[in-house]
Amino acid sequence: MVQVVDVPSMASWIASAGAEARIAGIADYIESDFTNWKSFDKVPRLAAHSRDGVIELMPASDGELYGFKYVNGHPVNPSRGLQTVVAFGMLSDVATGYPLLISEMTLLTALRTAATSALAARYLARADATRMALIGCGSQSEFQALGFRALLGINALTLWDTDPAALIKAEANLTRLGFEVRIAIDAADAVAEADIVTTCTADKTLATILLDEHVRPGMHINAIGGDCPGKTELDPHILQRARIVVEFEPQTRIEGEIQHLPAEQSVTELWHIIRAEAPGRVSDEEITVFDSVGFAIEDFAALRYVRDTLAAAEAGELDLLAAPADPKDLYSLVAASVSTPA
Amino acid sequence: MVQVVDVPSMASWIASAGAEARIAGIADYIESDFTNWKSFDKVPRLAAHSRDGVIELMPASDGELYGFKYVNGHPVNPSRGLQTVVAFGMLSDVATGYPLLISEMTLLTALRTAATSALAARYLARADATRMALIGCGSQSEFQALGFRALLGINALTLWDTDPAALIKAEANLTRLGFEVRIAIDAADAVAEADIVTTCTADKTLATILLDEHVRPGMHINAIGGDCPGKTELDPHILQRARIVVEFEPQTRIEGEIQHLPAEQSVTELWHIIRAEAPGRVSDEEITVFDSVGFAIEDFAALRYVRDTLAAAEAGELDLLAAPADPKDLYSLVAASVSTPA
Numbered sequence: 001m002v003q004v005v006d007v008p009s010m011a012s013w014i015a016s017a018g019a020e021a022r023i024a025g026i027a028d029y030i031e032s033d034f035t036n037w038k039s040f041d042k043v044p045r046l047a048a049h050s051r052d053g054v055i056e057l058m059p060a061s062d063g064e065l066y067g068f069k070y071v072n073g074h075p076v077n078p079s080r081g082l083q084t085v086v087a088f089g090m091l092s093d094v095a096t097g098y099p100l101l102i103s104e105m106t107l108l109t110a111l112r113t114a115a116t117s118a119l120a121a122r123y124l125a126r127a128d129a130t131r132m133a134l135i136g137c138g139s140q141s142e143f144q145a146l147g148f149r150a151l152l153g154i155n156a157l158t159l160w161d162t163d164p165a166a167l168i169k170a171e172a173n174l175t176r177l178g179f180e181v182r183i184a185i186d187a188a189d190a191v192a193e194a195d196i197v198t199t200c201t202a203d204k205t206l207a208t209i210l211l212d213e214h215v216r217p218g219m220h221i222n223a224i225g226g227d228c229p230g231k232t233e234l235d236p237h238i239l240q241r242a243r244i245v246v247e248f249e250p251q252t253r254i255e256g257e258i259q260h261l262p263a264e265q266s267v268t269e270l271w272h273i274i275r276a277e278a279p280g281r282v283s284d285e286e287i288t289v290f291d292s293v294g295f296a297i298e299d300f301a302a303l304r305y306v307r308d309t310l311a312a313a314e315a316g317e318l319d320l321l322a323a324p325a326d327p328k329d330l331y332s333l334v335a336a337s338v339s340t341p342a
Numbered sequence: 343m344v345q346v347v348d349v350p351s352m353a354s355w356i357a358s359a360g361a362e363a364r365i366a367g368i369a370d371y372i373e374s375d376f377t378n379w380k381s382f383d384k385v386p387r388l389a390a391h392s393r394d395g396v397i398e399l400m401p402a403s404d405g406e407l408y409g410f411k412y413v414n415g416h417p418v419n420p421s422r423g424l425q426t427v428v429a430f431g432m433l434s435d436v437a438t439g440y441p442l443l444i445s446e447m448t449l450l451t452a453l454r455t456a457a458t459s460a461l462a463a464r465y466l467a468r469a470d471a472t473r474m475a476l477i478g479c480g481s482q483s484e485f486q487a488l489g490f491r492a493l494l495g496i497n498a499l500t501l502w503d504t505d506p507a508a509l510i511k512a513e514a515n516l517t518r519l520g521f522e523v524r525i526a527i528d529a530a531d532a533v534a535e536a537d538i539v540t541t542c543t544a545d546k547t548l549a550t551i552l553l554d555e556h557v558r559p560g561m562h563i564n565a566i567g568g569d570c571p572g573k574t575e576l577d578p579h580i581l582q583r584a585r586i587v588v589e590f591e592p593q594t595r596i597e598g599e600i601q602h603l604p605a606e607q608s609v610t611e612l613w614h615i616i617r618a619e620a621p622g623r624v625s626d627e628e629i630t631v632f633d634s635v636g637f638a639i640e641d642f643a644a645l646r647y648v649r650d651t652l653a654a655a656e657a658g659e660l661d662l663l664a665a666p667a668d669p670k671d672l673y674s675l676v677a678a679s680v681s682t683p684a
Contacts (some may be wrong), residue, residue: 055408061392083666086393098414107672165670188646320348320349326507329515330452331485335518
C-alpha cells in the first residue's frame, strides 16, 4: 500500500499546526537538504512546453529516498476557473524502487515556495527589514507573507496587482491574519517604502514588473514569478547592479531572470551561502536578488517533512503495488480475476 | 477529481476482456501512436541509478494528452519477495495541465511490453513461425506468450530459466492457458526448434543469455531483458549478422543491446517499418533482432487505451486537485481548515 495525501488531508495537516509553522518546518528541511547539496542527484527539470503552458517533472534523490513532482504552469487557467499551478508528487525507497507516499502538491508547492523565499531572505535581506511589497496577489501571495513573518518577523505589507479582485482578496486574507496591510496604487508606489520586494506574478506577457528606477540600495528582491524561458519580471538593468543568488544554476540559466544575462556574469547558488562557503548580504547598501525558479530538492524536502510529521490517520492509502504471492508470478493476479465475472 | 486505477481495478479491467484481448488492444494503440511518431515530444527516459537498481521517469506527449510513467528496475527484488519492476503513471490534459488519470502500471507495463514485442514481431518474424523459445520465466513471460498468440498465432513454446521454480510456475500457467509447452534443459536446447526467441531475463550479472552459435538463419530474436547500461543479453556477434530494429534510437544506444556497437552501425526505428518507410523482414534467411528497452510512447498508448475502455465503475477517484472557489484564493482552502480542530 502507498500512503496517499489528498487535498483535504493536506489542508488538515497544514491546519493542524498552522500554515506559518508548516512553512517554517519545511524551511528547516530545505536548509538541511541544501546543506547536503553534494549528496543529491541533480538534474534540471524536464519541461514539455505547449501553447498555453508547461508541464514539468522534477526528480531528486539523496540516495536513500527518491522523489519527484509533476507540476504545470498555465497562466491562462484562472480565467477558466482553474489554478495556474497544480501539482502532485511522490517519495519512493531507493533500495527497492517501491513508492512510499503520493501527495497532492498544489498546496504543498505554495508552502515550499514561501519557505524557500523566506529561507533565502534570511541570508540576503537586511536584518532591520520591516516592510515587504507583494507584487502579484494570486495564489502564492498569502503563503509568501506567512513565510516572511515566520522566518524574518515581517508584519507590514504593501500589496499590488493589476487585478483589483486579487488585491481585495489578498488584503482581506492578510488583514485577518494580523498583518498591517496597505494597498498601493501602482508598482512604483508598492516598493516606495519596502525593504523587501516579492514579485510573484504569473502572466507571460508582462515581462517587466519591476523597473530599475524603483530599486533602492539595500533592497532585497525575491523574484519568484519568472520561471520559464520568455517569462521574467525584472528590468535587466536591476541585475547589472545586484548580487544574484539562485537555486541550481544550470536550471536558472534557462528559466530565471538571468536568462537575459551573458553566461560569464557570475551568480551564487544558495546552498553555498547556507554552508557559509559564500557570504550572504555583505553591506547595508547591497542590492540582492533571489532569482528563484523552484528546484526539485525543495519539493523533496517538503515531501520528507510531510512524511515525517503526518499523523497516520491523516493519510489514506492506495493499492498501487502489485504483490503476487510468488514475486515471479505476476500473471497470477490476472489469472485469479479471470474466474470473477466482469 | 482524478480517476484512479489501482491494482484490483486494473486486474478486473484486464480480466473483463481477457489478457490476450487487452494486449491486442494495446498493440493497436501503440501501432497508431507509432504511426504518429513525428507529432510526439520525445526524450530518452530520465534514469536515477543506485547500487541495487534504477528508477526512471518516462514522459511523452502528443500535444493533446501528456503522460508519464514512474518505473523501477531492481533485479534483486524477487529475493526479497518484491517485484523486479513496479510502475505507476498518469495522463493529463495538455491544454490545462490538469491530471486526468492515475494508474497502477506494474500489470499494465507487463501488457504493453508484450504488445510491443508482438507488434514488432508481426513485421519481423517469418510468417510461418510456429514455435517461440522463452528464455526467462519471470513476471513478463506469460504476457509475452499471450501477446505472440494474439498477434501471430504462436501456440508452441519452449521454456528455459536458471530458476527451476520459475520454470515450473510458467509451465503451469501456460499449459492452463492452452499452450503446447516444452521445458528445455538449457538455453541451447530452448532455441533448437524455435522460430522466435524471446529473452526476458532480469539479472545484471548474466550478460550473455544467447550465444551466436544458437542463432540460425531466419530467426527473429525479441530481446527485452537488456535495458540498462551494463545489462544486456545477447552475444555481440549476433548483432553483427542481424538486422537490428529499435524503438527510439537515442535511448537504445544508451540502454539496449546496441550499447556494445559502434555508433556508425545503423539500426532501424520500428515506427519507420510501421509507416512502410522501411522494410520489415526482407527474406526467409534474414536474422532479425528487436532490441527493445521500452519507450514512453508505449506507456502513453497503453494509458490512452485504458482511459478509452475503462468502465466508469472500474475506476476510483482521488481528490488531488485543489479547487478553491476563487482560483486566485488557494489560501482559502487552508483558512477554512484552520477552524477545524485537528
